[in-house]
Amino acid sequence: MTGRDGGADLAPIGEFSPVVILVRPQLAENVGTTARAMANGGLFHLRLVSPRDGWPQERAWYASSGADRILDAATVHETVADAVSDLQHVYATCPRPRHIVKPVMTPRGAAAELRACExxxxxxxxxxxxxxxxxxxxxxxxxxxxxxxxxxxGFMSLNLAQAVLVMAYEWWMYADDTPPRTLMTNETHVATKGELENFMDHLIRDLDACGFLRNEQKRPGMVRNLRHLFQRGEVTEQELRTLHGVVSELSHGRHARRGGK
Structure with missing residues (x-):
């Protein structure tokens, strides 16, 4: 059984990534969306224990959004014991522990242990x-x-794919080095101090010319506040060029109005 178009070019990422084991899953669509969630987090190995409607089920491939290869490689097992027989550490998701004496951890804590096992x-x-x-x-x-x-x-209900996605996300994020915040600059760059100073000279020169900075006592503080405004925001070079144009156009318009009087 394979997906209709082969799906995404998925393959195991690392030999020792966790195996996702679905115990007695009831709906083929949930198996498919689980495969999609696994692919999001870089998980590949899927095992099914006694799926209610048998396996394979065409509807799972339709629901996987291209995570076909995970479903193609999935294996079916009669019991949980058989599904985990070749594993060395197994973690069970459990919203309501039933009088069992075992360590209980968060998904983030489990991801840390899974990475240590890897x-x-x-x-x-x-x-x-x-x-x-x-x-x-x-x-x-x-x-x-x-x-x-x-x-x-007050509301802890997750569907199967959501529960898998939380663990897949924590697994992926534990090893991810994406900075928590970046500035998208596209074809430009964050302005240098020199570029900012050049713009400030332009701005202050025109503000002096129009009389905005005519109060000599307040002028240093007003100039300083303007510097703080443009220095704190990671203004880009493209934005500075636009601001240069704005200041020049305002100055041009002012001179034109004066000439028309």
Whole structure:
């Protein structure tokens, strides 16, 4: 069974990335959207334990938005024990721990441990339960630890793909070095101090000419405030060129009006 157009060019990222294990999934569409969520976070290995409607199911490929290769490579297992038999650490997602004595961690904490296992070349898995009931006690007995999502206690309902996406996101972000904030400058660049000073000279010269800075006592503070305004905002070179044009045009218009009187 393959996707209709082959889907995205997906492949495992790292030999020891976590295996996503769906225990008794009920809807093929949920399996497909799970594959889509996995692809978002760089996860590839998918195992299905006793899917209710059997496997493969065409609807899963339709719902995967091109994550076909994850579904193509998915394996089916009769029991959780069989699905985790070759793994060394297993984590079970569980919204309501049922009187079980196990470590409980957040998705972020679990991602840190999963990455540590990856560095040690250990194989890991993430268990997700059926859509309606979640994992039962026997399922969780196969896990080393439980993962509980710290969501709004008044409404903690997630669908299967959302639950997988949270873990996939935390897994990906733990190793991601994207800066938390950048400035998109496109074809220009953040202005240099020299470019800013050149503009300030232009601006102050015209402000003096029009009489805006005529109050000698207030002039230093007004000029200083203008410098603070343009220095703090990472003005781009393109924006400065526009401002140069604005100042020049205002000056030109002022002179034209005077000449017309």
């Amino acid at each position: 560095r040690r070349s250990l194989r890991t898995g993430l268990l997700f339960g059926p859509e309606r009931a979640g994992l039962d006690n026997d399922d969780m007995a196969c896990a080393d630890a439980l993962i509980r999502y710290p969501l709004n206690p």
